Amino acid sequence: MKKILITGAAGFLGSHLCDRFIAEGFHVIGMDNLITGDLKNIAHLFPLERFEFHHHDVSTFVHLEGKLDYILHFASPASPIDYLKIPIETLKVGSLGTLNLLGLAKEKNARILVASTSEVYGDPLVHPQNEEYYGNVSPIGPRGVYDEAKRFMESITMAYHRHHGLDTRIVRIFNTYGPRMRLNDGRVVPAFMGQALRGEDLTVFGDGSQTRSFCYIDDQVEGIYRLLFSDYTDPVNIGNPHETTIKQFADEIIALTGTKQKVIYVPLPKDDPTQRQPDITKAKEILGWEPKVSRSEGLKIVYDYFKSLSKEDLQKKEHRDFSSK
Numbered sequence: 001m002k003k004i005l006i007t008g009a010a011g012f013l014g015s016h017l018c019d020r021f022i023a024e025g026f027h028v029i030g031m032d033n034l035i036t037g038d039l040k041n042i043a044h045l046f047p048l049e050r051f052e053f054h055h056h057d058v059s060t061f062v063h064l065e066g067k068l069d070y071i072l073h074f075a076s077p078a079s080p081i082d083y084l085k086i087p088i089e090t091l092k093v094g095s096l097g098t099l100n101l102l103g104l105a106k107e108k109n110a111r112i113l114v115a116s117t118s119e120v121y122g123d124p125l126v127h128p129q130n131e132e133y134y135g136n137v138s139p140i141g142p143r144g145v146y147d148e149a150k151r152f153m154e155s156i157t158m159a160y161h162r163h164h165g166l167d168t169r170i171v172r173i174f175n176t177y178g179p180r181m182r183l184n185d186g187r188v189v190p191a192f193m194g195q196a197l198r199g200e201d202l203t204v205f206g207d208g209s210q211t212r213s214f215c216y217i218d219d220q221v222e223g224i225y226r227l228l229f230s231d232y233t234d235p236v237n238i239g240n241p242h243e244t245t246i247k248q249f250a251d252e253i254i255a256l257t258g259t260k261q262k263v264i265y266v267p268l269p270k271d272d273p274t275q276r277q278p279d280i281t282k283a284k285e286i287l288g289w290e291p292k293v294s295r296s297e298g299l300k301i302v303y304d305y306f307k308s309l310s311k312e313d314l315q316k317k318e319h320r321d322f323s324s325k
Contacts, residue, residue: 008074010037081186094149174239178217206268208247216298239278
């Protein structure tokens, strides 16, 4: 039986990856320090013999007994609310955490896939963004702690690949949404859904003309799965190329939820990207992958998920204690 380590296993994306690899017959080792993850996301897996969980911070060290075939490194804060609260930890998991896992992969002779992001492109001067674009990132801006952590992750991964011959893969993930997102984590889909369900006006940053491209979780997981088992070692964009403005997206949420709220506008955060659209030519040609779930179909699933939450869950705000981290 093949064995895979998935870091960030209790997070939104990590938990769905655990589900996929369990379904594919793997023995899955989930690892998470729970600084932003939630055990509720993987509670259904605990009774399974082919699943084990380690409450651990990969930024310190990583050691596992026995053989290991694959590693998926998805441990990192992913929302602006989180990585602006815990900037040092965000930098550490992208640098020290990646270094530790690359060392583990080398020790175990395991293939490792690291989760990069569209944020390596910064506020892009090229549109749509292809993998050859180097990006437009401020290393000292507030978002630099996340952007540069991921850029370093890519650099050290390629260094291990070239210098040690390590079997590596790099996925650049564009905006992804689906069940198990936290309502108040600051990302666009759960933020708008939460406001609509609570009867609040929808908050749009800037004038709403900035664009995003939203990929449903099942499509994202399929792309990652195909990349892991491909022979391609350079970065690959995985995302939905169907672009929309934030204002148009807010109007879609209002129409979907049938609410009477209006859109209100607040200042755009510093270094917030004005455009985000993946060029997925490589994913199509190399992986035979492209997204299948339309935005209208995916949003209906997510809306039903959020509606199923308790009233208490809908109303509560984030009160995570980062003081000791």
